[in-house]
Amino acid sequence: MADFKNTLNLPQTDFAMKANLSQSEPATLARWEAMGLYDRLERERANAPHFRFHDGPPYANGPIHVGHMVNKVLKDMVVRSRLMEGMRVPYTPGWDCHGLPIEHRVVGELVKKGKMKELDALPADIRRMAIRKACAADATKFIGVQAKGMQRLLTHADYAQPYMTMDPAYEAGTLQLFADLIEAGLVFRQLKPVHWSVANRTALAEAELEYEEREDPSIWVDFESSDAAAVAKAFGLESLDARPSFMIWTTTPWTLPANLAIAVGPTYRYALVRMDGSETILATDLLAKVKAAVGAENVEVLAETDGVKLVGLAYRHPFCEREGRVIGGEHVTLEDGTGLVHTAPGHGDEDWRVGLREGLRAYCPVRDDGTYDDTVPEWLRGVNIWDANAMVIRRLTESGHLVHHVMFNHSYPHDWRSKTPVIFRATEQWFIGVDRAMKQGGHTLRQLALEAVESKVRFVPEWGRNRLRGMLESRPDWCLSRQRAWGLPIPAFSLPDGSTFLTPASVRAVAEVVKQRGSDAWFTETPATLLAGYDPAKDPAAPKGLQVASLEKLFDIFDVWFEAGSSWNSVLRARGQGVPAELYLEGSDQHRGWFQLSLLPALGATGAPPFKSLVTHGFVVDRDGRKMSKSLGNALEVEDLLKEFGAEVCRWWVSGLAYENDIRMDKAFLTAAGEAYRKIRNTLRFLLGNIGDLPKGDVVKEAMATDPASLDGWALAELARVQGEVRDAFTRHAFREAHQTIFDFCNDTLSSVWCAAAKDRLYCDRADAPRRRQTQRVMRLAAESLCRLLAPVLPHTADEAFRSMHGPEVCVHLASHLNFSFTAHAGWPAAMTARAAALKALEEAKARGVENPLDAGLTLPDPDGALKPFAADLADLCGVSRVKLDPAAKSVIVTDLREAPRCERSRRRDESVRPRADGVPLSDRDAEAVGAA
């Protein structure tokens, strides 16, 4: 039998079927780097419309994890899809460098190496510098590791010039912003209870807390009233034999030395009871609960009264030499306890607030190391508060004040890194006030922020608005200061009289020094040097008679969130990229983090938000829906995934996520993504393989000459529609829609319908036959367009295909979308419906022995002639040898052509097949193609 294989125009391409991603991706990366792709785009697009996108700084701690991967790939699809729209997209990646986690680990290592003892012996400045140097090295190391990982994900960004919060220029920008906020009247220093990590001797931000189960004592204590007669009067009694007590409940016995008051709910009912022989007072509604809790046997109610009547009564502190008062408090609940709340303004936020109102001081007898100072009774001085719990209980037991004592488990805030329990402790801290009227305009930050959230920012998904609003409504003043070494110093000084010196001008002067020498200067230089550029005479805010030489440096550093939150200023503004950014895109946890803490400083300094839209994504969880994190040890390693699947497959997976929800992750999902990737790759390969011999020409223009009634016209219209939908989806950040549309186009429109149908003409028509050329021209446009549509998701593969078409010196990422539209014959949907019916009929014919569609002929019912315009393509479209249209037919008729002659070249049983001169049966078309008579 004659072999016609080498007379066919079979696909030919250097675009390999096997992607070999883990090897070829790094090569692509190196190529982009060598050609200076980022800078080149910046140059070429200098005057193009500008898309401002701002990268939130990840913390430079450890290698990248799956969460980083999702975040960075989502961002990259934003960047690359805008680039493909022809825009200029400067994109500076950044890192958060300072902060406790790094310092904690570094110090831990110093301790392990035994170096910490030497350091502790050094002067404070020198010790801090040693720690800072080690921290800086640590941060630098991980920035390198992370940058490499992020680049390996094929993300497009200015990795040559990233921003780092520890850069001198960045630090100076942060300080200048701080000066603006001081000027706006938002910064103040105040004694306030804050979450205090005893282990790290520092105040913690809300974001640095973790709630964990912990066992604590739960005690009921009688506080003896000072004046029995007054109590009797409050209950409407004539007199009382014994001196009654106020029963309080607490789970932190160690805070009792700081007790200054008892709070009651003014509207609640309180009962005077005789409980197992002693008279005590507690909320009526809690009587039964307390009786059960403390195991009291005999309880007799003597009288009842309203809480408000108790306000003002005095009691004796059970072991300190002082009296306290009963006060009213709206925060008192009848959930737990006795309805009488032990109040220590130095150890609790609500206590402190009530205390402010009642004129109580924020008394805090606990030192930064968690031990008592000398203002407490002698037996407690120098004692660690956790040890004090038992001592206090013993003391109360001995003195007869303790009613009951049990141990119980509850959720308690812990320092997120050291995992040790946190306490509330009043200290001098720097704050940004959210309820202070600003000098300009008189609004508060909270008002401005709520207004911005309400009407000035877009949210994707929309419910982010509620979320941020809720947080802003309830957030307290922002505690800016930390008592650590690794961070940007708050450039405040103390004066000889103990007061604090910090003005906008002094901060700006220090900022200049920091800009030159970095924040290390604060530790290595004298106040005089730091303030060399400062002239008290020109500073209206300077204290009278200020002597710079008499100043001493203070050593608080900034909350790292303030540094990260000033990135719009230190990056977008400082680098001339402009504010506000079009978009911030981060995990939904950043509602309380970066989003909020960028918004507040920006509003304080400029009055406007630093972003126009906020897009958030959920967290990556494992197959069972559990959070994936390093600390839980159930995380998949990005490095392994890249090795096993390649960045492109990972990116394809990310592009298909419903990212606003939690993101379930399993290797099986990546395997599936890999299958989809191969499908797309093979489809692209088929297109590339079939257009190699097409003479060069205007890609769009030539395709536009396609016959709208031809199958190619149908495919072209589909292509135009898909391109429009995908581009629109990208601009809406609806990556999943784009992903779906691209896949369906490749899988269905191309692979299953068009490519399958076009095979015959592509392979068997004479190479330059007009019919074949038309198909090729549309295929070429499809390939060109597809490369561009895929570029944001599969930057490597898109570039590989593009180079396969245009040669090794080009890059798809320098290109932008082709603009075209095309309308096919309006009858195509009906033709496709007819095709579906035909395929079903063919399936049924298999039972009768017609298993190969090329052994079949079809008679399609066409009552109104709707199929006539497509007659030429119907056989190919259905994969059969012949199609007849019959206005009278009721349903599809499959004709068995197994006895009909078969063309040896095309394998079709066409009507025109007949033996040629050499006796070989060929159809007319094939005979012509090989020049046979």
Next chain:
RNA sequence: GCGCCAGUAGCUCAGCUGGCUAGAGCACGCCCCUGAUAAGGGCGAGGUCGAAGGUUCGAGUCCUUUCUGGCGCACCA
């Protein structure tokens, strides 16, 4: 405790302002092709739309309650 989100075929997800026998892809089963070949094509099976009430001529889609999972916030004196 409060707020928010999700719960549709084995898996990942569509189903807009309520309206024909609830869709897609993957996976699965059977079959074809062997000239995209560690490819390609066809057909098929598969769902009480978390549960229970209610509104309606009609509800996956609206209301109420409830269960499960997740996230956030608060409280823990």
